[in-house]
Amino acid sequence: MDKNNKQAQNEIASYIGRLLREAFGKGPQSVFVSISRPYIVIYLRNFLSPTEKILLQQDQLLSIQHTRDLVMKSLIPELKAFLFIHSGMKICEFYYDWVLHNQSGVLVGIESDDKYISAASVQERYVGKEALHQEIDQISNQIQKSPDDIYSCMINERTLLVVRHGILISIGKELIQLGFEESLKLAERNLEKRHLHNNNTHFQKILNSKIIDVFADWDFHLDKSIFVFILNPSP
Incomplete structure (x- = not known):
């Protein structure tokens, strides 16, 4: 640095x-x-x-x-x-x-648009990336649908960022139109973070790292979502 x-x-x-x-x-x-x-x-x-x-x-x-x-x-x-x-x-x-x-x-x-981010992230390799994407895809599919795109970046050895695009189904879009965005976000957060925590041991094996924290947020208007895994890598 x-x-x-x-x-x-x-x-x-x-x-x-x-x-x-x-x-x-x-x-x-x-x-x-x-x-x-x-x-x-x-x-x-x-x-x-x-x-x-x-x-x-x-x-x-x-x-x-x-x-x-x-x-x-x-x-x-x-x-x-x-x-x-x-x-x-x-x-x-x-x-x-x-x-x-x-x-x-x-x-x-x-800071940038999807095309730039996707192109940059495709080149980002780390241990367990493909297996992690498969697991994220399965969790997304259980709650809404498989994302149109998943990309991720190991920001540093302790910080893994996952970005999903295209996860909303029709009922979610309609709830947003009706003004229930906050309720939808609360429901999504509870469901997805429960799945993430329930699969914590599996994620740790995939990444060969202890997971300290997992975070999630959404921008429904962009139909995007992020996960952040805070890691404690194995020696």
């Missing part, structure tokens, strides 16, 4: 921590920024406010997720502007998710 890239990542990490602390009253203890253009993945650890801890103890996960969604929507324009100034990345898509029981989270930005 060159010096300028490392400096940009440190500046972004510091800014993200400060921004979230101002917005939520408590920022993450650790912020890890990984850039592999056209992707940026920001992993947050120990990120849960005192109020959220109380709500979590009372199993009010939906309340926490709803509040965070509202806050994040207000922060994303500022985040995109900062990333453009400090990394030169013009973020077109932005995703985020939380694993509240682990007090962790992830923010993902993608």
Whole structure:
């Protein structure tokens, strides 16, 4: 990693921590920024406010997720502007998710169009890629349908990003048209992350790595979805 890239990542990490602390009253203890253009993945650890801890103890996960969604929507324009100034990345898509029981989270930005991303990712090889794509395809098919396209990138040895395109079926599209996008996302998140966690051991064998966290988010208007696997590679 060159010096300028490392400096940009440190500046972004510091800014993200400060921004979230101002917005939520408590920022993450650790912020890890990984850039592999056209992707940026920001992993947050120990990120849960005192109020959220109380709500979590009372199993009010939906309340926490709803509040965070509202806050994040207000922060994303500022985040995109900062990333453009400090990394030169013009973020077109932005995703985020939380694993509240682990007090962790992830923010993902993608700066380019599908053709560029697909072409770049086809060249990205890592152990277990084909088997992982098959497993993701099966999970997608059980819940909605097989994706039109799956591509993935090992951002670094601890961060694996998977992008799916073309997963919505007619009922999902109709729910979005009727204004039930948030409900659809909650249902998708619960179902898909349950499948991901149930298959955790299988994924770990495929990747030859312990999985610390799994995140998922969707952009229904683009009919796209991302998974992020945070790994602890085997020695």
